[in-house]
Amino acid sequence: MVHRIPVILDGDPGHDDAIAWMLAKASDQIEILACTSVSGNQSIEKTSYNARQVMTLLGIVAPFAMGRERPLHGEPIHAGNIHGETGLDGPVLPKPEIEPEPLSAVELMAKTLVSSKNPVTIIATGPLTNVGALLILYPELKSKIGHISIMGGGLAHGNWTPAAEFNILIDPEAADVVFKSGLPLTMAGLDVTLKALVFPEDFERIRALGNPVANVVAEWLDFFYSFHRGIGYTGAPVHDAVAVAALIRPEILTVKDYYVQVETTGDFCRGATIADHYGLSGQPTNTHAVIDIDREGFIDLLAEAVAWYGEEQA
Amino acid sequence: MNPIPVIIDCNPGVDDAIALLLARQLSELNILAITSVAGKVSLERATYNALGLMGFLDWDVPVYRGAAGPIFRNRVEPVNVHGSESMSGFDLPHIRPVVENVNAWDAIYQQAVQWQGMLEIIAIGPLTNLAMAFMKYPDLPRLIKRIIIMGGATAVGNTTPAAEFNIYADPEAADIVFCSGVPVHMCGLDMTMKAFMTSSEVDQVAEMGSKQAAFFRNVVQDIFTPKSDLGIIGINMHEPAALLYAADASIFKAYPAGIRVETKGTLTQGKTVTDLFSDAKWPKNAFAVMDIDRDAFISKVFKLMSNY
Numbered sequence: 001m002v003h004r005i006p007v008i009l010d011g012d013p014g015h016d017d018a019i020a021w022m023l024a025k026a027s028d029q030i031e032i033l034a035c036t037s038v039s040g041n042q043s044i045e046k047t048s049y050n051a052r053q054v055m056t057l058l059g060i061v062a063p064f065a066m067g068r069e070r071p072l073h074g075e076p077i078h079a080g081n082i083h084g085e086t087g088l089d090g091p092v093l094p095k096p097e098i099e100p101e102p103l104s105a106v107e108l109m110a111k112t113l114v115s116s117k118n119p120v121t122i123i124a125t126g127p128l129t130n131v132g133a134l135l136i137l138y139p140e141l142k143s144k145i146g147h148i149s150i151m152g153g154g155l156a157h158g159n160w161t162p163a164a165e166f167n168i169l170i171d172p173e174a175a176d177v178v179f180k181s182g183l184p185l186t187m188a189g190l191d192v193t194l195k196a197l198v199f200p201e202d203f204e205r206i207r208a209l210g211n212p213v214a215n216v217v218a219e220w221l222d223f224f225y226s227f228h229r230g231i232g233y234t235g236a237p238v239h240d241a242v243a244v245a246a247l248i249r250p251e252i253l254t255v256k257d258y259y260v261q262v263e264t265t266g267d268f269c270r271g272a273t274i275a276d277h278y279g280l281s282g283q284p285t286n287t288h289a290v291i292d293i294d295r296e297g298f299i300d301l302l303a304e305a306v307a308w309y310g311e312e313q314a
Numbered sequence: 315m316n317p318i319p320v321i322i323d324c325n326p327g328v329d330d331a332i333a334l335l336l337a338r339q340l341s342e343l344n345i346l347a348i349t350s351v352a353g354k355v356s357l358e359r360a361t362y363n364a365l366g367l368m369g370f371l372d373w374d375v376p377v378y379r380g381a382a383g384p385i386f387r388n389r390v391e392p393v394n395v396h397g398s399e400s401m402s403g404f405d406l407p408h409i410r411p412v413v414e415n416v417n418a419w420d421a422i423y424q425q426a427v428q429w430q431g432m433l434e435i436i437a438i439g440p441l442t443n444l445a446m447a448f449m450k451y452p453d454l455p456r457l458i459k460r461i462i463i464m465g466g467a468t469a470v471g472n473t474t475p476a477a478e479f480n481i482y483a484d485p486e487a488a489d490i491v492f493c494s495g496v497p498v499h500m501c502g503l504d505m506t507m508k509a510f511m512t513s514s515e516v517d518q519v520a521e522m523g524s525k526q527a528a529f530f531r532n533v534v535q536d537i538f539t540p541k542s543d544l545g546i547i548g549i550n551m552h553e554p555a556a557l558l559y560a561a562d563a564s565i566f567k568a569y570p571a572g573i574r575v576e577t578k579g580t581l582t583q584g585k586t587v588t589d590l591f592s593d594a595k596w597p598k599n600a601f602a603v604m605d606i607d608r609d610a611f612i613s614k615v616f617k618l619m620s621n622y
Contacts, residue, residue, distance in 0.1 A: 156469040162572065162589035162596060163582070232591075261475070266579025268587040269476070276475040 004031035005121050005146075005247060008112055009060075010067075010105070011240065012040030012047040012126030014083055015090070015224040018054045019302070020125050020151070020240035022217060025058045026305035027248045032060055033120060034112040036105035038067040040126035040170055041079045042087025047126070050088040052096030057216060058309075065101040065108035067130050071171035079166060082227050090223035091216045106133040110141055119146030121247065124178075125240035127167050128152065132174025135181050147184045151243040153273030154190030155258070155289060164271030165190050168262060172271045176262040179273075185287050187260065188242035189273065192253065192290040196242050197235030200225065202299050209303065211310035217302075238302070245301060246290055252297035257285040317344035319429045320560065321422055323380070324553070325353030325439030326363040328533040331401060333438055333553040334364070335526055338371045339618040342561035346425050346433075348377045349418035353439040353483055354392050357382040360439070366406025371526070377410070380418030381442035384484035392479060404529055419447035426457035433457065436560045437491075438464040438553040440480050445487035448494050455495040463491070464556035466573070466586030467503035468602050477584030478503050481575060485584045489575035492586075498600040500573060501556035502586060505566065505603045509555035509611055510548035519615070524622035551615070558614055559603060565614070567605035572596025 007030050011017035024030050035055060037048040048066045055064060070076045083089065101108055109130060113120055122145060124131050131148060134141070152167035152175065160166040168175045179185065198221055207218035225236040246253060258275040266272075276283065320343050324330040337345060348368070350361040357379065364377045383389035413421070422443065426433045435458060437444055444461065447454055465480035465488065473479040481488045492498055511534070520531035534549055559566050572589035574596070576582045589596040 157588065157590065157592070159592055161594045162592045163576075163585070163587045259475075261581050263476075263579050263581045266576050266582050268574055269576045269579040269582035269585060272476070272579075272582060272585075274476045274581050275470070277470040278472060278475075280471075280473070280475055 005029055006031050006033050006116050006118055007121045007123055008034045008036065008109055010036045010038060010122060010124045010126065010130050011051070012038045012042065013050040013054050013088055014041040014047065014126070014240070015088060015220045016238045016240035017125045018088060018220060019217060019238050020123070020244045021054055021060065022058055022213065023241050023244040023302065023305045024123065025060050026308040029248045032062045033116060034062050034108055035060065035064045036067055036108055036130055038105065038126040038129050039069055039076050040167065041083045043078060044069050046087040048100065049096065050086065052098045053093040056094045056097045057213065063101050063108060064098050065103045065105045067105035071127060071129050071174065072132055073173045074171070077170055084223065091219035093216065105130045106137060109134045110138045113141045113144035116144065119144055121147040121149060123243055124148060124150045125243055127170035128174040128178045129171045132171065132177040135177050142181065142183065145183055147186065148178060149186040149243045149246050151188045151193060151240045153187055155273065155275045156191055158272065159190055161268065161271070163269045168273055169271030172262050172264040176264055179260055179262050179286060182286065186246045186290065187287050188239070188246055188290045192293050193239035193242050194237050195293050195295060196238050196298055197233065197295060198238050198299065198302065199235040205303055206306050209307050209310060213309035214306045217306055241302065242290060242293065245298060249297070249301050252294040252301065253290050254292035255288050255290050258287050258289050259283040259285050260287040260289065317342055318434055319344045319346055319432050320434045320436050321347045321349060321425055323349045323351060323418065323435060323437040323439060323443050324364070325351050325355060325360045326367060327353065327355050327360060328401065328537055329551070329553045330438055331363060331367055331533055332530060332551070333557045334367050335371070335530060336554050336615065336618045337557055338373055339621045340561045345375055347421050348375055349380045349421060349443055350377065351380040351418065351439045351443050352383050352389055353480060361412055363401060365410050365412060366401065366408050369407035369409045376413045378413050378416055378418045378421040381446060384440065384442055384487060385445060386486050387484065390483050401533060404532060418443040419450055422447045423451045423454055426454055431457055432459055434459050434560065435461045436557060437461060438556055440483040441465070441487040441491045442484045445490040448490055458496045460497045460499060461491060462499045462501065462556055462560040464501045464506065464553045466500050468586065468588035468590070470503060471585065472503055474584065476582040481586055482584030485575050485577040489577055492573050492575060492599055498573065499559065499568060499603060500586060500600055501559050501603045505606050506550055506552035506555045508608055509551045509606050511551060511612065511615070512548045515612055516549065519619050522620055526622040527619055530619060554615065555606060555611065558611065565607040565610040566603050568601040568603040570598040571600050571602040572598050573600040573602065
C-alpha cells in the first residue's frame with residue numbers, strides 16, 4: 001500500500017481546476033480529505049456548483065464547503081471571458097450528488113487539519129482567500145499543514161495585468177499571508193504554466209480513451225482552447241494541473257528556490273509576485289518556484305490519469 | 315548613410331565612461347552633446363568625469379550640466395555599485411570647461427529644434443534631465459525621433475528585486491519619459507545581463523596597447539565582480555550595450571511593448587512594468603530590448619577599441 005499524501009483541494013473550477021482535480025483523484029499518491037471552493041474564475045455560487053459537479057463526475061467522496069463571496073480585501077473579479085457564463089462551460093455535467101457542509105470553507109479546512117493524523121497538503125488552484133484566512137484564523141493549525149502547492153503568480157510577468165497573474169491579483173493580501181507563512185510552498189506560476197500547453201492533437205488522444213471522464217475532459221479542453229486560440233495560443237494552458245503534477249510527478253518539472261514577496265499596493269503592480277533573483281534582500285528562500293516542464297511528460301500524465309477512470313468503471 | 319544626430323545623457327561613472335569611450339569611435343552616430351545627470355555618482359562628479367573624458371579622448375563635444383537629483387525624491391546613493399568615484403586613479407586631463415548658462419534640458423531642446431525631428435537621445439543614467447525637458451517644452455515630443463535608454467527590466471531588478479538602478483533612482487522621471495509619446499527603446503537588464511565580457515576578453519582589449527585600452531581595462535577591473543552563484547559570469551556592459559543598440563540594432567532583439575513605471579508600490583517602486591502580451595493590452599509606447607548576439611557584441615567592442 002502506497003502512502004498517500006492527504007490533501008485538501010481548494011479551487012474555483014474552472015476548466016483547469018477541474019482537470020487538476022481529475023489528476024488528483026486518479027493518483028494513487030493522493031488521498032483527498034476535503035474540497036473547498038473559492039470566488040475567482042466565477043462567482044462563489046457558480047464555482048461551488050461546478051466543484052460539486054466535478055466531484056460527482058470524478059467520484060470524489062469527501063466533504064465539501066463553500067468559500068466566501070469576496071476576497072479578504074477588495075472587490076471580486078471574475079474571468080467569464082475565459083471560462084464562460086457558468087465558469088465551466090462546455091460539456092453537460094452530472095447533477096451534483098454532494099451537498100455543501102454547513103460550514104465555511106475555512107472552517108472545513110480547519111476541521112480537516114484537526115482530525116488528520118498526518119500533516120495535510122493544500123492544493124490551491126484559485127485565489128488564496130481560503131488559505132490566507134485559514135492561516136490568519138487558525139495560527140495554531142499551521143503545524144498541521146505539511147505543504148501548500150499553488151497555481152498562481154509569475155516571476156517574469158503577469159497575465160491579467162502586465163505585472164499580476166489572476167489568482168494572486170484577486171486576493172493579494174491573502175497571497176501575502178501565504179508567502180509569508182514560512183510553510184513549504186510550491187508555486188506553479190505563469191513561468192511554467194504557459195508551457196503546460198495541451199495541443200489539439202492531445203485532446204484527441206484523451207478523447208480516444210473513450211470513458212465518460214475522457215469525453216468530458218476533451219470537451220473542457222475544446223472549450224478552454226477556443227478562448228486561448230483567439231489570443232494566439234497554440235494549445236490550452238492547463239495552469240492548475242501543474243500544482244498537482246508538482247506533488248505526484250516532480251521529475252517532469254524544473255524547480256528553483258527563491259525568496260518571493262507579493263506586492264499589495266502600487267498603481268500597476270498590485271498582485272505581482274516579486275522574486276529576489278540576486279539575493280538583494282538577504283532573506284532566505286521561501287518558495288519552490290516551478291519554472292519549466294517536460295510538456296510530453298505532462299501530456300502522458302494527463303492521459304494516464306484519464307485512462308484510470310476507464311479502468312475503475314470496467 | 316548620414317550619422318544619426320544624438321545627445322548622450324549620462325552619469326559617468328565607470329560604465330558610462332566605457333560607453334563614452336566606445337561612442338567616440340562610432341561612425342554611425344553624430345554626437346552633438348553630452349549631458350550629465352546625478353545617478354550612481356553625484357552630478358558634480360559626473361560632470362567632472364565627463365569633461366575629463368573629453369580631454370582624455372581629445373573630443374570636442376560640449377558638456378552640459380543637468381539635474382543634481384531626482385525630481386520628487388531624495389537622491390539614492392548606491393552602496394557597492396561602482397564604488398570608485400574617481401576613474402580608477404586615471405589622471406584625466408581637465409582642460410575643457412562645462413558649458414555655462416545652458417543646462418541639459420535646454421541643450422536637448424535647442425538641438426531638437428535645430429535637427430527638426432531627427433534628434434535621438436541616448437540616456438544611460440536616471441531620466442531626470444529628459445523629464446525636465448518634457449516638462450518645460452510641450453512641443454519637444456514631436457521633435458525627438460526616439461529615446462534609447464539603459465534602464466529597467468521586464469522581469470528582474472538589480473537594485474531591489476523589482477527595480478533596476480537608473481529607473482529606481484528617479485521613477486517619476488522615467489514614467490514621464492515613457493509617457494512622453496516618443497518611442498522609448500528600453501535596453502534593460504533582460505538584455506544587458508547577456509552583454510557581458512569575460513576577464514580574458516577584457517585582457518584582449520588591454521593588449522591593444524593604447525592608453526584608451528589601458529583605461530578600459532583599469533576601470534573594468536574596478537567593477538569586475540563575477541558572482542557565478544547568481545549567474546553573473548563576467549562584467550556586464552549595461553551602458554555600452556545600450557549605446558551600441560542606438561548605433562546598430564541589428565544584433566539585438568526588441569519587441570513592441572507597453573511600458574509604465576511603478577512609482578507607488580511598496581516592493582515595486584521603480585519597476586518598469588512591461589506589457590508584452592497581458593489581457594490589459596496597454597498601448598505600445600516602447601520597445602523592450604530582450605536579447606543580444608553576444609559574440610557580435612564582443613567583436614564590435616574589439617573593433618571599436620582597436621581604432622584607438
